[in-house]
Amino acid sequence: MSQEIKNYKVYKMSLTTLSPVFIGSGEELNKSMYVYNDKEIMIIDEKKLIKELLLRKGLYESFLNECSSGDLNLTNFLEKNLNGYKDIDIYKYKITSYSDIKTGGKFNNINTFIKSSNGKPYIPGSSIKGAIRTAIIANEIYHNKEKYINFFENKNYPKNFNGKFAKTPIDNLKELENIALKNIFSKYKSIFNKNDKIEVLPNILFKFLYVSDSNEVNLDNLFIGKQHDFSTKGNKLNELPIFMELIKPETKFNFSISIDKSIIDYFDIKNIIKNLRNYFRQYFYCVEEINLLFFKNNVEIQYKPFCQLEGLTSNALIGGHNGYLTKNILYSICCELEKENNTVVGMANKEEIINLIKYHLNTKFKKHKHLEDSIISPRTLKLTKYNETLFNIGICNIKVEEELC
Structure with missing residues (x-):
C-alpha cells in the first residue's frame, strides 16, 4: 500500500x-450425545453424566460396555437405567424440536449451530x-x-x-x-x-x-x-x-x-x-x-x-x-x-x-x-x-x- x-x-x-x-x-450430535423427550432435545454434559453414573453401583460399567459396542442410544440407556433422568442436572442445554427426530425408529444426527467459546x-x-x-x-x-x-x-x-x-x-x-x-x-x-x-x-x-x-x-x-x-x-x-x-x-x-x-x-x-x-x-x-x-x-x-x-x-x-x-x-x-x-x-x-x-x-x-x-x-x-x-x-x-x- x-x-x-x-x-x-x-x-x-x-x-x-x-x-x-x-x-x-461443522459438528454433529449423534444419538449418544443427546436425549430425546417428546419435542425436547436435551444435549448431554458428559462430565455431569459420568459423575451421576458413578454414584450408582455398576451403572458406569454398563455405560462403558454400551459405548464400546459403538451403538449407544443414550435415550434408551437412561430410560432403562436412570429413574428421573429428565430432571437430573446432566445437560448442557435443552432445545425444542418442531419435527420428530426419528426416521424409521432410528435417531438422526443433528447439525449444530456455530457457538462461541461460551457455548452461545x-x-x-x-x-x-x-x-x-x-x-x-x-x-x-x-x-x-x-x-x-x-x-x-x-x-x-x-x-x-x-x-x-x-x-x-x-x-x-x-x-x-x-x-x-x-x-x-x-x-x-x-x-x-x-x-x-x-x-x-x-x-x-x-x-x-x-x-x-x-x-x-x-x-x-x-x-x-x-x-x-x-x-x-x-x-x-x-x-x-x-x-x-x-x-x-x-x-x-x-x-x-x-x-x-x-x-x-x-x-x-x-x-x-x-x-x-x-x-x-x-x-x-x-x-x-x-x-x-x-x-x-x-x-x-x-x-x-x-x-x-x-x-x-x-x-x-x-x-x-x-x-x-x-x-x-x-x-x-x-x-x-x-x-x-x-x-x-x-x-x-x-x-x-x-x-x-x-x-x-x-x-x-x-x-x-x-x-x-x-x-x-x-x-x-x-x-x-x-x-x-x-x-x-x-x-x-x-x-x-x-x-x-
Whole structure:
C-alpha cells in the first residue's frame, strides 16, 4: 500500500432474522450425545453424566460396555437405567424440536449451530461479509449486463433449448465473478502501489471492509428443524432426514462495520444496504414467481417465506441450507426489476440466459438433469418448519443502527 490507512467510518449494525437461520459449526450430535423427550432435545454434559453414573453401583460399567459396542442410544440407556433422568442436572442445554427426530425408529444426527467459546450462538462476521461481497458483485453484473453477456457468448454456450451443448463447463461462475471484481477494482487501482501483487488486487478491496462477529444470544433462541425441499420438477414437497439447530425468526444480533475512508465512495454504508436489498430482490422475486404459487394453491400447508416486522425489510440471505443459488450471481444476469415496486417484470435475453443457467447447473450437478428445465429455476427451495409453519431458510434484515465515528 502507498501508506497505512488509519481513518475509518464505523457503524453499529443489527441483523434480525426474519426466517430460521443456520450457520454450521461443522459438528454433529449423534444419538449418544443427546436425549430425546417428546419435542425436547436435551444435549448431554458428559462430565455431569459420568459423575451421576458413578454414584450408582455398576451403572458406569454398563455405560462403558454400551459405548464400546459403538451403538449407544443414550435415550434408551437412561430410560432403562436412570429413574428421573429428565430432571437430573446432566445437560448442557435443552432445545425444542418442531419435527420428530426419528426416521424409521432410528435417531438422526443433528447439525449444530456455530457457538462461541461460551457455548452461545452468534453470527460470524465472515458470514455477513460474504453476503455483502456477493451482493456487491451481483449488482455490478446486474447494472452492466452487456459486459457479462458477452462473456457467456465468448464461451461458446448453447444457442437453443434442444441444440448441442458446449463441452467445457464454467467452473462455478468463479471466472465471471473475477471479471466483475476486476471491473469494480479498476475504479480504485490508483490507491495501490505498482509493487502490490496484481493477482490479488480485485479481492484486496474487501480488506478495506471490516465486519465484526455479532454478540452472543441465549441458547433458547435455538430450535431443531428438519429440512424440507420443494422441487419445481413435479411440484413436490419432500422431507429429508437432515436436522439442524437453527436460530428462531425475530432474533436480533448486533455487530459493527468499519469502512476504510479511502474507498468510502464505493463501500459507503448506504450503498452496502442498497446492494444487499437489490441482490435479495433479484433472487427472491424470481423464486417467488416460480415457487410460491404452489403454496398458495395448497391451503393445507402453512407456509410463509419470512416474517413481516414493522420497519424491517428482508434484504439479506445468510448462512447455509438455504439453496445453491442464494450464494451466486446467476439471477443478476437474468432478472429485470420494475423500479417502482421492485417486482420482476421480465428476463433480459431470456431464452439465451435460460440456456446458460441450465447448462451451468447441469455441469455442476450432473445427476440432477437440468437440461430439460423449461424455466429459470432454482429447482429446489430449502424450507424448515417452525411453530407448524414452513419458512424459507436464511432470510434476514441488516440495518444501520448508529454511526459511531
